[in-house]
Amino acid sequence: MQLADPIQEGARILTICNACRYCEGYCAVFPAMERRLNFPEADLNYLANLCHQCAECFYACQYAPPHEFAVNVPKTLAEIRAQSYQKYAWPRPLGSAFPHTARWAGYILAICLIVSVVAMAMLPGMDIASGDFYGVVPHGVMAGLYSAVSVFVVLALLIGVGRCWREWKKGLAELATPAALGSATKDVLRLRYLDNTGAGCTYPREQDSQSRRWFHHFTFYGFLLCFAATSVAAVYHYLFGWRAPYGYFSLPVILGTAGGIGLLIGPAGLYWLKQHRDPSIADAKQDGMDVSFLTLLFLTSITGVLLLALRQTLAMGPLLVIHLGIVLALFLTLPYGKFVHGFYRSAALVRYALERLAGEPPKPPSS
Numbered sequence: 001m002q003l004a005d006p007i008q009e010g011a012r013i014l015t016i017c018n019a020c021r022y023c024e025g026y027c028a029v030f031p032a033m034e035r036r037l038n039f040p041e042a043d044l045n046y047l048a049n050l051c052h053q054c055a056e057c058f059y060a061c062q063y064a065p066p067h068e069f070a071v072n073v074p075k076t077l078a079e080i081r082a083q084s085y086q087k088y089a090w091p092r093p094l095g096s097a098f099p100h101t102a103r104w105a106g107y108i109l110a111i112c113l114i115v116s117v118v119a120m121a122m123l124p125g126m127d128i129a130s131g132d133f134y135g136v137v138p139h140g141v142m143a144g145l146y147s148a149v150s151v152f153v154v155l156a157l158l159i160g161v162g163r164c165w166r167e168w169k170k171g172l173a174e175l176a177t178p179a180a181l182g183s184a185t186k187d188v189l190r191l192r193y194l195d196n197t198g199a200g201c202t203y204p205r206e207q208d209s210q211s212r213r214w215f216h217h218f219t220f221y222g223f224l225l226c227f228a229a230t231s232v233a234a235v236y237h238y239l240f241g242w243r244a245p246y247g248y249f250s251l252p253v254i255l256g257t258a259g260g261i262g263l264l265i266g267p268a269g270l271y272w273l274k275q276h277r278d279p280s281i282a283d284a285k286q287d288g289m290d291v292s293f294l295t296l297l298f299l300t301s302i303t304g305v306l307l308l309a310l311r312q313t314l315a316m317g318p319l320l321v322i323h324l325g326i327v328l329a330l331f332l333t334l335p336y337g338k339f340v341h342g343f344y345r346s347a348a349l350v351r352y353a354l355e356r357l358a359g360e361p362p363k364p365p366s367s
Contacts, residue, residue: 023061026060049081049347052345090155098336109329160335216266219270292337
């Protein structure tokens with residue numbers, strides 16, 4: 001019988017799993033689970049963030065619904081994971097935004113677009129024909145605003161990770177253990193637990209597929225390439241005094257174009273998979289959080305690509321304002337939406353690596 005509270009339900013289910021242990025080879029969750037006999041909230045939050053929701057265990061489980069035990073590991077851990085996002089959020093009152101991310105993302109996007117349009121109308125002497133972005137929005141305004149928002153976002157994410165790490169009763173020095181950090185980084189970059197030794201995961205349905213892993217790769221590396229493009233452009237501007245716009249074959253443009261393509265393919269593919277997934281394995285209450293993040297990523301990319309293609313036309317000014325408004329909305333929602341899962345999952349992988357390095361053997365199955 002399922003319990004209403006996700007923490008209690010998680011403890012019930014993992015107690016059953018710990019006695020069975022049929023799924024211990026599927027992912028990191030089960031070996032980590034086997035090092036425990038009891039499942040307090042802190043350990044459940046750790047295991048929930050370690051879960052990649054590949055759903056292999058659900059389809060293999062003899063106790064899954066309609067069995068009376070109703071064991072559903074991916075859905076239950078997804079519910080616990082969402083609660084942990086609220087718990088770790090900084091400032092803490094903003095954690096209440098997680099269940100309503102889609103609504104807040106819409107409000108923030110609308111406000112950012114309105115502010116951008118008003119600001120554009122108030123700025124005199126716009127130079128659109130030359131393709132100069134700073135002729136529309138001065139460099140100081142653009143750099144100052146996004147630098148301030150970026151500092152806030154980084155601070156919120158770091159404090160969140162620090163809170164989860166302290167709850168897991170680990171010292172901050174352990175988070176930087178080279179061997180554990182290296183192992184976790186390799187797992188993150190390869191998305192090891194969506195690979196299943198080459199077969200992929202059972203998502204969106206029971207058949208093995210690499211699609212979720214590849215669309216995650218497009219999204220993740222597309223984001224990194226766009227960040228790299230912005231970083232290189234900053235070096236060009238501040239170190240070499242080279243002013244944008246840069247040529248189509250310059251490094252910032254090549255990196256940004258590749259990243260933009262990744263952020264078109266990845267979010268669109270992940271959205272398509274979400275629409276075709278088995279509803280049994282997911283927490284539908286998180287769909288708004290997931291889709292709003294994918295939408296903002298896609299809109300950021302499509303407006304960026306259009307801006308590059310039309311930067312020497314009269315459409316450049318309005319497109320730049322729209323693009324900057326969307327990017328600002330994306331940045332403001334990063335610490336309070338789906339983006340945070342990458343940080344907490346990475347921290348969980350570091351802890352898992354630390355447990356393996358410590359050589360602690362699994363506990364005997366509970367009877």
